[in-house]
Amino acid sequence: MKIAILSDIHSNLEALQACCRKTKILGVEQYICLGDIVGYCADPVATLELVMNLPGIVAVCGNHDKAVLSGNFPNARESVQQAIVWTRRQLSEKHTDFIRSLPYSLHLQNIACAHASLYNPEQWQYLYQPDQVRQCMDATQATITFLGHTHLPILYYDNAMGRIKLMTPQEGIPVPIYQQRRYVANVGSVGQPRDGNSAASFVMYDSELAEITFYRVAYDFTKTAKKILESDLASDFAKRLADSAWEF
Amino acid sequence: MTEKIHEASLGETINGFYLQTQWHKSLLCTLYRVTHPDHDLAMVMKVPKLDVILPPSAYAGFETEVRILSRLRGVYTPRVVGKGDMATCPYIVMEYIEGDAILQATNHAPVTVARLVELLVPLCKAIHELHQHNIIHLDIKPENIRNREDGQAVIIDFGSAHHTLMPDMYIDSHEMAPRTPDYVAPEQIQHIRNEFGSDIYALGIIMYQLATGKFPFAYSNQITLYKKLYLPPTPPRVYDETLPPWLQEVILRCLQRHPHNRFTSAKQLAYMLLHPHMIKLSRLAELKQKPGLVEKMRFWFAARRDKRQSSTLLHPRERIIRVHHVLVALDLSHSAEELKQALHTTLQRLARSDRQCFFTVLSVIESNEFSFSKGVDEENRQAHSTNIHCQIELRHWMKTLNLAKNRVNYQVIEGTAASEIIGYARHHLVDHIIIGARGSSTLRRYLGSVSSKVVAEAPCSVTVVRTQINQSTKEKNVDPEL
CATH class of the missing domain: 1.10.510.10 (Transferase(Phosphotransferase) domain 1)
Structure with missing residues (x-):
C-alpha cells in the first residue's frame, strides 16, 4: 500500500492541493497527517476540510493545532499568537472537534508517527541532536518513525555500529527500509518549507516495497501569499513562503 | 536478533533453491552453488555468517549488497535471481559467472x-x-x-x-x-x-x-x-x-x-x-x-x-557528466561547405562554453568507395591512402578551433556511415553526437539519411546540424511563387 505522509500544512491550501495532485498520480491509497494543519496561512477551514476528507486519513496533533484549541501559544512570537487567535475565529465546532480528537502519536503496524518526537511528544522538542533522535527511536518498536515540526526533510538511521546518522534525501529517489534497522524520517513541511526550497515537501511510504520516497511539489505560493496579505495575518508569513528560510 | 535468524546451510532447500556445493567461504559469508527447478542458469547463493561473534558490520555489508544488487539491471553486475527475508533467512541468489x-x-x-x-x-x-x-x-x-x-x-x-x-x-x-x-x-x-x-x-x-x-x-x-x-x-x-x-x-x-x-x-x-x-x-x-x-x-x-x-x-x-565526450560525425566528401561551416560554428560554441569536453572527429568512408580496386593489396593500399588523406583533411578542418592536442582525436573508419557512428558511440560510451544533415535531397535519396538513423538508434543525445541556407532553398522549391 502506498501511504502519503504530510506534515505542517499550516493552512496552506494551494500547497496541500498541489501535493494531493501529485499523490493521486503516484497512486496513494492512504494519508497520514503529522499535525500543524493550521497556523500561519489564511485558509484554515478549506485546508481542514480537505485533510478530513483525504482517503483513509489518520492524523496526530501539532503544537499549532493544540494552541488553536487552547487559544494560547506559550513562548510564541506575537504575530504567531495573533495568527492562532485569528485561526480560532475561522473554525467551526466540527473543525475543533476534529483537532481535539487527534492523538499526540500513533502506531500503524511497523510505522510510528508523531509531530515532534515520540519521546515526550507533548513537549514539542525540535530534533536536531543524535541523542534526541535516539530517545525518539527508543520510544518505539517500529522500524520507521515519521515526524514533522522542524520543517526540514531529513532521514536519520542507525549505521553498522548503531550510531545515529543522517542523510539529506534526494527528491524522487526511493530509499529502502529494512526491518532490522531503525529510521526516523522528518517529512518536511507542506505549507511552509524552511530549507531554502519553496516547494511543498511530503513523503510516500510504499509498504509492499518497503521504501520511502521524499517528494517536492512546486505550487503557486504567490496566491497563498496574497491571501495572507489580504487577511489580518502578519505579512512576514507571506514573505516566508518565498524565502523558505529557517529564520525570518 | 541473530537467534531468530536462520542461516542456510549445505544440502538444504530454501524457497526452491537447493544448496548443492560450497563454492567459497570467508569470515563474513559463505557462497554455495545452487540449483532451482524453475531456473536453468548457473547460480550462486550468498549467505551471511551468523553463527560466530561478528561485528554488526558483517550484516550491514550483506544488507548493502542486497540493496544495491536488487536495484541494478544490466550486464555489468550479476543478475539477482532471488533473495531471502532479511529478518528470518537472509540470502541472495545471483547468476554465477565463470570467467575470472x-x-x-x-x-x-x-x-x-x-x-x-x-x-x-x-x-x-x-x-x-x-x-x-x-x-x-x-x-x-x-x-x-x-x-x-x-x-x-x-x-x-x-x-x-x-x-x-x-x-x-x-x-x-x-x-x-x-x-x-x-x-x-x-x-x-x-x-x-x-x-x-x-x-x-x-x-x-x-x-x-x-x-x-x-x-x-x-x-x-x-x-x-x-x-x-x-x-x-x-x-x-x-x-x-x-x-x-x-x-x-x-x-x-x-x-x-x-x-x-x-x-x-x-x-x-x-x-x-x-x-x-x-x-x-x-x-x-x-x-x-x-x-x-x-x-x-x-x-x-x-x-x-x-x-x-x-x-x-x-x-x-x-x-562524470562534467567531462563530456563529443563525437563529431563529419562527411567531408559529401557535405556542402555551408554545412561544414555550420558544424564548425556549433563545435566552436561547445568548445568555448565547455572547457572540459573532449572531441572525437569521425569520418566514415563508405565501403563501396574501394570497390573498384582489383587485388586485395591494391585495395588495402587504396584504403590506407584514403584514410591518411581523410585524417589530414579532418585535422585541417579542426585546426581553426585551436583545441589542445589531448582534447581532440581523429578517426577514419571504413564501413556504413550510420552503423559505424552508432557502433563507435556505443563502444566508447560517447555522451553526445554532433552530426550534419545532408542538405541535398538527391544525395539523401542515394545514400539514405544517416542522421535520421543515428538519431533513432544512438545510445546518447544527438544534435543534428543544419544550414539555414538549405532550409530557405527548400522553402523556395516548395513554393516557387515566394
Whole structure:
C-alpha cells in the first residue's frame, strides 16, 4: 500500500492541493497527517476540510493545532499568537472537534508517527541532536518513525555500529527500509518549507516495497501569499513562503 | 536478533533453491552453488555468517549488497535471481559467472601491454556504469571481477560499496567496512567513502600489478598502509624499463594521492588506454628510478600540508557528466561547405562554453568507395591512402578551433556511415553526437539519411546540424511563387 505522509500544512491550501495532485498520480491509497494543519496561512477551514476528507486519513496533533484549541501559544512570537487567535475565529465546532480528537502519536503496524518526537511528544522538542533522535527511536518498536515540526526533510538511521546518522534525501529517489534497522524520517513541511526550497515537501511510504520516497511539489505560493496579505495575518508569513528560510 | 535468524546451510532447500556445493567461504559469508527447478542458469547463493561473534558490520555489508544488487539491471553486475527475508533467512541468489580473466592474469603477471588494455577496457566500462548509478564499489580487486564469455567485465561483492543516494551503513564506522589494503585508496585510509576516484585508484593498482607483477606499495601491516598517504609509488618502469611511457603516465595518474588529480572517470581511462596518442605525457612518464629522499620529503611535506581531504558533495554521476565526450560525425566528401561551416560554428560554441569536453572527429568512408580496386593489396593500399588523406583533411578542418592536442582525436573508419557512428558511440560510451544533415535531397535519396538513423538508434543525445541556407532553398522549391 502506498501511504502519503504530510506534515505542517499550516493552512496552506494551494500547497496541500498541489501535493494531493501529485499523490493521486503516484497512486496513494492512504494519508497520514503529522499535525500543524493550521497556523500561519489564511485558509484554515478549506485546508481542514480537505485533510478530513483525504482517503483513509489518520492524523496526530501539532503544537499549532493544540494552541488553536487552547487559544494560547506559550513562548510564541506575537504575530504567531495573533495568527492562532485569528485561526480560532475561522473554525467551526466540527473543525475543533476534529483537532481535539487527534492523538499526540500513533502506531500503524511497523510505522510510528508523531509531530515532534515520540519521546515526550507533548513537549514539542525540535530534533536536531543524535541523542534526541535516539530517545525518539527508543520510544518505539517500529522500524520507521515519521515526524514533522522542524520543517526540514531529513532521514536519520542507525549505521553498522548503531550510531545515529543522517542523510539529506534526494527528491524522487526511493530509499529502502529494512526491518532490522531503525529510521526516523522528518517529512518536511507542506505549507511552509524552511530549507531554502519553496516547494511543498511530503513523503510516500510504499509498504509492499518497503521504501520511502521524499517528494517536492512546486505550487503557486504567490496566491497563498496574497491571501495572507489580504487577511489580518502578519505579512512576514507571506514573505516566508518565498524565502523558505529557517529564520525570518 | 541473530537467534531468530536462520542461516542456510549445505544440502538444504530454501524457497526452491537447493544448496548443492560450497563454492567459497570467508569470515563474513559463505557462497554455495545452487540449483532451482524453475531456473536453468548457473547460480550462486550468498549467505551471511551468523553463527560466530561478528561485528554488526558483517550484516550491514550483506544488507548493502542486497540493496544495491536488487536495484541494478544490466550486464555489468550479476543478475539477482532471488533473495531471502532479511529478518528470518537472509540470502541472495545471483547468476554465477565463470570467467575470472583478470584474477588469472594478475596471478601470471606481468602481461603484455595489449593484454592489459584488453582486460582493463571492459573493466573500466563496468566501473563507469556503476558510477553512473552513483555507486562507488570501494573494494575493486581482481577477486571481485568476473568475465562473461564475450569478455564483458562483471563486478561482484558490493559488501563495502556506497550508494551516494542511500543511507551509508559504514559512515563514521570505517574501521568496520571490509576493504583490501593493497587496493585501498589514500582517501579511504582517511575514512572518506563518497569519493568515486577511489575506484579509479584501485584500477591503477590492478594495472600496476598486470604490468609489473608487483604492488606499488608493499603491505604488511597497518603502518605500511599509511605509506600511501605519505610516500609516492615506485614508478612501474623501475621494474620494467620496456613499458611504454604512456602506460606509466596512465598508471601513475590513477595512483595520484589526491582523487581530483586522477582520471575524471573510468570511461576516460578506457578511452586513453585505447588512444594512447591522446595522453599528454608529463614528467611521470619518464620516471625510471625509485623516488629519492628529496622526492619523498617533497611528497611527505605536500601530504602534511594537504590535511584530511574534504569530500565533495557532488554525486559521481554529477561529476562524470562534467567531462563530456563529443563525437563529431563529419562527411567531408559529401557535405556542402555551408554545412561544414555550420558544424564548425556549433563545435566552436561547445568548445568555448565547455572547457572540459573532449572531441572525437569521425569520418566514415563508405565501403563501396574501394570497390573498384582489383587485388586485395591494391585495395588495402587504396584504403590506407584514403584514410591518411581523410585524417589530414579532418585535422585541417579542426585546426581553426585551436583545441589542445589531448582534447581532440581523429578517426577514419571504413564501413556504413550510420552503423559505424552508432557502433563507435556505443563502444566508447560517447555522451553526445554532433552530426550534419545532408542538405541535398538527391544525395539523401542515394545514400539514405544517416542522421535520421543515428538519431533513432544512438545510445546518447544527438544534435543534428543544419544550414539555414538549405532550409530557405527548400522553402523556395516548395513554393516557387515566394
